[in-house]
Amino acid sequence: MKTLNTEQGFAQSFSAQKWCWKAVVIAVVVAQLALSSPAVGEGDNGSGLLRFNRAEYMKATATGQKKAEPTIKGDLCFNASEKKIEFRSGKGDPAFTIKYEAIKSLLYEQANKPRYTEAVLISPLFLLAHSKKHFLTIQYTDPAGAGQFVIVHLDKKNAQEAIAAAESQTGKAVERVEEK
Numbered sequence: 763m764k765t766l767n768t769e770q771g772f773a774q775s776f777s778a779q780k781w782c783w784k785a786v787v788i789a790v791v792v793a794q795l796a797l798s799s800p801a802v803g804e805g806d807n808g809s810g811l812l813r814f815n816r817a818e819y820m821k822a823t824a825t826g827q828k829k830a831e832p833t834i835k836g837d838l839c840f841n842a843s844e845k846k847i848e849f850r851s852g853k854g855d856p857a858f859t860i861k862y863e864a865i866k867s868l869l870y871e872q873a874n875k876p877r878y879t880e881a882v883l884i885s886p887l888f889l890l891a892h893s894k895k896h897f898l899t900i901q902y903t904d905p906a907g908a909g910q911f912v913i914v915h916l917d918k919k920n921a922q923e924a925i926a927a928a929e930s931q932t933g934k935a936v937e938r939v940e941e942k
């Protein structure tokens with residue numbers, strides 16, 4: 763009879779241990795989801811501002827080269843009340859501002875490239891996995907009437923939401939070019 767009680771005690775302590783581990787795993791998953799959710803639609807005092815974090819503004823040259831200067835990290839913002847797109851640097855300063863009515867076209871590009879560095883340093887299996895980069899190109903006319911464009915590198919976690927916001931806020935269709 764004592765062996766039976768010992769076995770029951772062991773089974774009860776094992777199930778309590780199992781329950782504790784389940785609680786820890788659930789807590790970790792909930793914490794990760796809370797911390798990793800992108801700040802989409804963060805408002806500034808209810809002003810109708812949609813903000814997409816972790817974007818990079820790539821200043822282009824007159825000849826169209828993407829990497830003329832270092833990129834500016836910040837937020838891509840759609841301001842519905844003032845009907846304009848802004849890119850705000852990490853300090854909050856606007857790098858560019860474009861009125862919705864000045865926009866001619868929007869282009870979304872998804873570029874894939876093999877992960878050569880990881881393949882050499884870690885494992886050749888990384889050649890099978892491609893990194894994806896998401897770009898939004900905005901073509902517009904400046905106040906002088908000249909055609910201009912800006913290129914924004916979007917974060918992979920909120921790229922699709924940013925493209926949907928660009929389409930809905932500006933009323934212009936976004937042309938999509940995706941490499942396979």
